[in-house]
Amino acid sequence: MLLKKVIETKNLTRIFKNGEIEVQALTNIDLIIYEGEFVAIMGASGSGKSTFLNILGCLDKPSSGDYFLDGVHVNKLSKNQLADIRNQKIGFIFQSYNLLSRTSALENVALPLVYNRTDRFNNPKELAQKALELVGLKDRIHHKTNELSGGQQQRVAIARALVNDPALILSDEATGNLDSKTSIDVADLFVQLNNKGKTIVMITHEPEIAQFAKRMIYLRDGAILTDEIIQNRNTKEKALKDLELTVQPFNK
Numbered sequence: 195m196l197l198k199k200v201i202e203t204k205n206l207t208r209i210f211k212n213g214e215i216e217v218q219a220l221t222n223i224d225l226i227i228y229e230g231e232f233v234a235i236m237g238a239s240g241s242g243k244s245t246f247l248n249i250l251g252c253l254d255k256p257s258s259g260d261y262f263l264d265g266v267h268v269n270k271l272s273k274n275q276l277a278d279i280r281n282q283k284i285g286f287i288f289q290s291y292n293l294l295s296r297t298s299a300l301e302n303v304a305l306p307l308v309y310n311r312t313d314r315f316n317n318p319k320e321l322a323q324k325a326l327e328l329v330g331l332k333d334r335i336h337h338k339t340n341e342l343s344g345g346q347q348q349r350v351a352i353a354r355a356l357v358n359d360p361a362l363i364l365s366d367e368a369t370g371n372l373d374s375k376t377s378i379d380v381a382d383l384f385v386q387l388n389n390k391g392k393t394i395v396m397i398t399h400e401p402e403i404a405q406f407a408k409r410m411i412y413l414r415d416g417a418i419l420t421d422e423i424i425q426n427r428n429t430k431e432k433a434l435k436d437l438e439l440t441v442q443p444f445n446k
């Protein structure tokens with residue numbers, strides 16, 4: 195079977211210029227990610243993780259080099275075309291959930307479909323409900339998001355990222371604001387989505403969360419230091435057990 199390339203970057207470089215000061219955030223990144231992969235990106239603060247993910251998510255453009263998303267040469271697209279490709283092919287999840295607070299979970303999730311300029315989706319509410327069921331929020335769909343816990347809000351954000359059935363899910367520190375137990379739940383949700391065929395690229399600085407992925411890329415100073423298959427993947431059961439072992443002594 196021929197594997198489909200969801201992401202391909204060639205010599206990807208991003209330089210930020212602020213007056214006299216230049217920051218080389220990414221240097222010559224060559225990377226291929228195939229359909230169905232689940233990739234964790236790690237690296238110290240400032241190593242270029244968010245810059246890279248923003249380019250992959252068509253929120254930013256490289257200074258030089260090429261990016262192909264699902265076979266489309268992104269460099270050549272106009273601003274409007276970029277917005278369209280983002281709407282159609284990408285689900286983005288951030289550390290801050292970026293939800294409308296006094297609006298129901300259902301409406302938050304349905305919103306991207308309203309902005310979608312294709313007529314693929316004529317039943318936004320129905321699709322939003324399905325996405326919320328998928329992330330385990332079936333009984334919370336009419337709650338306003340400010341009435342939900344942090345973990346539930348992140349689930350709403352994940353449902354929103356999923357609702358248009360994107361080819362690619364990108365997550366920048368999705369568990370950064372969550373407690374350990376809730377972080378494990380979210381990582382496990384990513385595993386379930388990946389098992390259903392979703393391609394996922396997830397930035398995290400937590401090794402035990404990265405370990406849920408199938409492949410780990412480590413960035414240093416804007417370049418790929420290592421790129422490896424994860425041998426002993428973490429599972430929810432194991433992660434919860436490890437958590438118990440680290441927490442328990444303090445409870446005694």
Ligand SMILES: Nc1ncnc2c1ncn2[C@@H]1O[C@H](COP(=O)(O)OP(=O)(O)O)[C@@H](O)[C@H]1O
Nearest residue numbers: 210217219237238239240241242243244245246
């Ligand atoms: N908009 C920007 N303008 C100038 N420098 C930036 C900008 N965004 C990021 N950088 C710089 O690029 C480097 C990589 O940043 P970033 O991708 O945010 O790293 P990470 O997500 O790994 O912490 C850092 O040195 C950062 O200061």
Ligand SMILES: [Mg+2]
Nearest residue numbers: 243244245366
């Ligand atoms: Mg970052």
